[in-house]
Amino acid sequence: MIKIKESPYYFSIHSNDLLDKEKYNFFGMLSGKQNRFYILHRNHSLLKILQILLSKNFYTFSIVSFKHFIFDTHKEIDNHDCCEWGGTPNMTHTLELEANTSILESKLINNNFNSFTLSEFELQEKMFFIMDILTKIDNLFKKIRDYEIDIKKPTHDGYNELQKYLEIICPNDKNISDFIEKERQQTQMKSLILDTYWDRLFLFFYNVDLRNNSTSYLSESLKTYIKTPEFELEGFKRLYQDPHNAYTELCNILGIV
């Protein structure tokens, strides 16, 4: 039997550093057709990307928020066993992009399914591969953004004061507020450029044929794409080398030597 836990892309949704109130705040990707979970994750935004990618490849999945879902039957559900579980029929009959868990008695049930077939497992592993990459890169980009916001904060605050006093010195001036707005945007430029890199990654996954290609093919294709001039890896290196060393981290995530 093939187990997702043995995949190099496997991750658990539980960790020791979670606060108690956060412990059960996670989401599941539920196959509408099979009523079984394929993957659990704590980042709704990333799951939404995965849902779009799956939809493009004609796989129908619904996102279930466990925060508003009765899952007392298995409070410790995790990625290694989520595929054995689904929702009560009254919920799955009305599956939408975001599952409606407020329907009476919507709750987690054990479906006693057989193990995944090879093709189901392959799909599940592709989902883990994508989420593993996206999660790590999302964390890396968040670290860069937080740093940029932190170091630019004095500049940002300074602009408020500058505007206030320059407008006292030059009453009715038509340039100052406009200039300051433009320069404020400029201070956020490094963060904004990250969005461009994120968009390129998203488009890579969107354009690739998830259905007919293996996980290893996806992995190799991604490495090849990252090195193409369109991705502008050199630009990333130049912009985020110091002090984050983000370039090296990005290469490590993608397995680029």
Added chain:
Amino acid sequence: MNEHLINLKNSPCIPHNCLSILKPSSKTPHAKFWIRTQHLLVGIFDLKARIGTFTTPWNIPGNPSYKIPKFKIINDSLEDLLDARAIELYHKAKKNNKKIAVMWSGGIDSTAVLTSFLKNISNIDKDIITVICDTNSILENIEFYKKFISNNLKCIHYRTLDMTEEFLQSHILVHGDPADCLFGPSSSKYQYFIDRGQHLEPWKKHLDKMKELLEIPYIDPVSYEPGFGKWYVNKVTNNLEEVGQADYLTSVADWWFWHYYNFKWEITCQLPFLFLRRNFTNNFSDAILKEYAHDTFFNTEKFQQWGYSNIKKSIPKDFALHKKEVKTYIHEFTKDSNYLKYKSKSPSNPGNFDLIVNAPSLPIYYTSNWKGILDDSLSIKTLKILLERYRG
């Protein structure tokens, strides 16, 4: 011959800030010396001799539009030259139905340029002027902004502007570069001598110290390349002697004037092509490039001869008097005595500097029409070969 090699023969600029990606493997030190020039000298974007020998890895000939004028002592006053140039460009703009876009950093040189137009253009015609600036410009000279620009002149933020062929067809673009050379060249590289009151002493007496100051590893440990100081000082000195100016340009300060006047002039006149563009793939026609050079405010024979003639006056013994002539010109218009008394030179970032520096990819060189060529593998390879063959 590959396409890059053909382009490079007439490139107006191979920017030094992009050279570090070339990583020459040459065993001779000269390739590394060339790369180090960006770190060890101030404000270097490219170097090219307008006259005399000064080999570079690319040996690109100088552009005739920026040629060095005849070495001649003239007695014209700076005031007359500034007024005449503003009137000339104003009439040209009127005749060709163009606007005058003034890049105003707030510093002394660009304030002198803007002042020359404000002084010589009647109020009714002030809408011909557009000021390109940012909040740094305002802060550098708040009173000037308040009195003469705010609610008086149209302004565009540096970062909004994209200098394209179309922009230059409808605007005469003027800026303060390279007035820093004419009114007393960059002082930081001979600050050591200024601090000791030795900057007007003969460079022949201080050559060893000048070499040593470009050599000291702790100034920039990353860029330190043993032998750079000796190589570079000899290179410039040999050129100065070769062109027969060593008996006129005699002091340490004169030596650095020559460094700017002969090697930095051409690229400094054209800095907007590096720092005022948003799309480097745009071309500029030969005609517009010629017009641009002609309209570059200080790129006239007279201004250059004024700088050459007044070199001893421009770099005084007491550095507090630095740029006094040009500050006096501004003061006569603004009547701002504090400015005349206290304003001193401070470096300004050119145009969209931050925007460019933070751009994901920058041109590794430019074609003769200022189209930026990005760092694809063949362009890098071509530049690397030329750099590795460089023998100083």
